[in-house]
Amino acid sequence: MHKLLSVMLLLAATWPALANETTYRKHIRPVWEEQCERCHGASAPDYANFMKNPRQYELDDKGPRMDSYESLLFFVKGPEAGLLMLRLDDGGRDGQPGNMYRHLGRKEERKENLALFKKWIGEEAWILKKTGDITQEDLQRITARE
Numbered sequence: 001m002h003k004l005l006s007v008m009l010l011l012a013a014t015w016p017a018l019a020n021e022t023t024y025r026k027h028i029r030p031v032w033e034e035q036c037e038r039c040h041g042a043s044a045p046d047y048a049n050f051m052k053n054p055r056q057y058e059l060d061d062k063g064p065r066m067d068s069y070e071s072l073l074f075f076v077k078g079p080e081a082g083l084l085m086l087r088l089d090d091g092g093r094d095g096q097p098g099n100m101y102r103h104l105g106r107k108e109e110r111k112e113n114l115a116l117f118k119k120w121i122g123e124e125a126w127i128l129k130k131t132g133d134i135t136q137e138d139l140q141r142i143t144a145r146e
């Protein structure tokens with residue numbers, strides 16, 4: 001009985017982690033190809049080069065390149081941690097949505113895709129903070145599986 005109880009407790013503790021099977025490859029990449037690639041794909045400059053001349057790239061509809069799992073993580077929990085969440089968020093009830101939110105698709109699709117990104121990062125981990133304000137604990141909560 002004792003053993004059974006501890007097994008059940010263990011299961012309960014790991015359940016949220018097991019339940020988040022949202023992965024970059026299976027779920028995020030297809031949305032990215034459909035909605036983000038034309039501006040953030042292989043023909044876009046990498047972050048360092050983008051930052052040398054952001055205005056000019058913006059005029060060409062090019063943002064920094066995010067065409068791999070690693071280069072996307074750069075904006076999730078890397079040097080520019082939190083930026084992806086700020087840009088994709090719908091702003092909740094009264095806030096302004098991030099400026100990439102509208103690229104998530106039309107109407108229902110947009111909401112579904114936002115929900116998918118949230119699931120991938122982790123519902124608990126989804127925060128709207130500037131990179132400099134993000135803590136180690138914030139980063140550790142982020143799932144964002146490959």
Ligand code: HEC
Binds near residue numbers: 037062100
């Ligand atoms: C029509 C072109 C276009 C599309 C489509 C687009 N973006 Fe962007 N994105 C840009 C440009 C240009 C910038 C840089 C200007 C700025 O920061 O707003 C940018 C900036 C960003 C940034 C901030 C990067 C930084 O360092 O400033 C993130 C994160 C981002 N986009 C994510 C996405 C995601 C995710 C998608 C798909 C859902 C997407 N974008 C779709 C053009 C686009």
